[in-house]
């Protein structure tokens with residue numbers, strides 16, 4: 001019924017026919033019931049009364065027959081001498097014979113009666129049975145007679161409908177034959193196939209959008225493939241499960257400019273291609289080689305067009321005046337309801353700009369790309385503390401995360417300590433370090449070996465850009481003169497220590513001092529790194545790294561302390577985060593076998609402990625006195641540090657007990673870290689709020705124990 005809810009004719013017919021057949025069914029059941037009960041009644045009375053009477057008379061007949069036999073015997077046995085007995089026996093014999101005659105006649109009578117009655121009773125039963133059927137048929141007939149006009153009407157309609165269906169079928173058959181012929185002929189001719197209707201790919205006339213089915217490999221682990229409808233539109237790649245239903249389409253890649261598309265041969269499947277994005281790699285499969293080439297070419301072309309469009313559009317980010325475009329891009333929803341909605345719709349929402357976006361983009365020099373000067377940097381290398389355009393960020397990414405950690409300023413999440421690192425560096429400082437000895441001659445510079453290198457510009461080719469960025473950061477060609485001279489003399493360590501003490505933790509020298517430092521070899525650079533780390537001067541630390549400092553250097557003149565250990569003494573998070581971002585190993589101990597975690601525990605700095613634990617610092621390591629970080633904190637009665645270390649242990653144990661999957665304590669642990677890193681370690685207010693959050697923490701942990 002549900003399937004015909006809009007078809008009134010069919011619904012009416014079903015209703016009437018159902019009613020009629022129900023009536024028929026009811027009559028039939030009543031008739032059968034009546035017939036059965038009457039038949040049983042007749043038979044019961046016949047068996048119980050009539051047959052019983054016959055049986056009784058037969059029994060009587062047999063009894064009298066025996067009695068006559070007995071009377072004959074007695075009569076025969078009487079001795080001649082006893083005359084009295086002879087007479088008695090003779091009279092008994094006469095009585096018995098009379099009784100026997102009577103019983104015989106009775107029996108015969110009953111048998112005859114039953115013979116007649118048998119016929120009438122059976123006939124009677126049959127007749128009433130037939131009458132029952134007859135009345136049922138009459139009733140049914142009248143029911144169907146009532147329905148007859150309607151049946152005729154439906155029959156006529158049915159004929160019309162059948163004729164219509166036949167003609168439609170013929171029409172469809174003709175159409176499908178035409179399509180089939182077209183498809184068959186076009187598959188012979190490759191050229192025509194691209195325009196044929198059988199092609200599974202739709203390219204829209206303006207060539208801004210392409211859609212079609214592709215197989216998508218779900219995960220690397222299970223390697224199963226699913227067929228999805230893919231759409232390339234508006235410089236984005238998305239897919240949905242159903243053909244042409246963009247409702248709920250999943251965006252696979254938000255910005256195809258960041259992606260590299262290449263045919264992929266290293267698989268058992270044919271017609272595969274790979275989309276390599278900054279964060280993931282997608283493996284897709286087309287239906288045939290031609291489609292595969294088409295997809296690869298189209299995506300490459302889309303990315304190129306989008307890139308050119310971006311270059312021709314004037315910059316929309318100005319320092320201090322963040323454009324609506326930026327806001328839209330920083331808050332665009334993950335799920336795309338309709339990609340055709342006008343861009344102004346999102347801009348009108350006027351979302352709140354994340355505070356980190358403003359603080360990163362307003363740092364001196366960060367309004368243009370650090371490497372090519374493109375005026376629209378939305379990417380950043382957060383271990384180098386610079387902002388980058390999308391093209392330069394791609395080159396940084398190709399270095400690997402151990403050299404340059406790249407993420408989007410607007411689209412990615414930023415941790416407070418990462419923002420603090422960015423805030424203390426910036427493009428101006430980075431250029432003073434990495435482009436210090438650029439000998440400018442137009443756009444051509446010389447590296448330290450005297451080779452000419454063309455400086456990257458916003459619109460330069462990828463080759464030029466790659467060579468420039470590689471020379472600048474990887475080869476560090478412009479950091480020092482080949483024959484360095486006239487650099488300011490470095491103060492010795494004791495001098496510096498005094499200066500630090502006098503200024504109560506503040507950097508006594510300022511950025512200019514540190515940026516003018518030089519080091520002839522790696523050891524000197526490493527010592528420079530230690531000194532800059534000790535006062536927490538990030539420009540100085542970056543300069544030392546550029547000069548070739550070893551991030552895990554052990555200062556043998558000062559108990560094998562590492563730059564990371566020095567950075568802890570500042571009491572600040574940013575220098576520690578900077579060292580960790582730039583590859584400091586988290587557990588390297590000093591001569592007393594004290595790890596950075598030991599030092600942080602001694603200093604009682606909860607924020608720094610969180611940073612180290614986040615990098616999976618091992619808190620079970622013991623120093624030369626056999627103490628681990630927790631026992632030091634317990635000895636110091638440092639409630640904050642004890643709580644955090646215990647919480648981390650609890651987290652480890654819970655991970656160990658359930659295999660580390662879906663551990664709810666992980667989220668809580670991350671929240672705690674967030675609490676601590678959100679508090680500026682140097683702020684006075686920070687101390688009290690740290691204490692209050694520790695109170696809530698302690699109550700949380702007690703519920704676990």
Ligand SMILES: [Zn+2]
Pocket residue numbers: 369370371372373374388389390391392393458
């Ligand atoms: Zn750039």
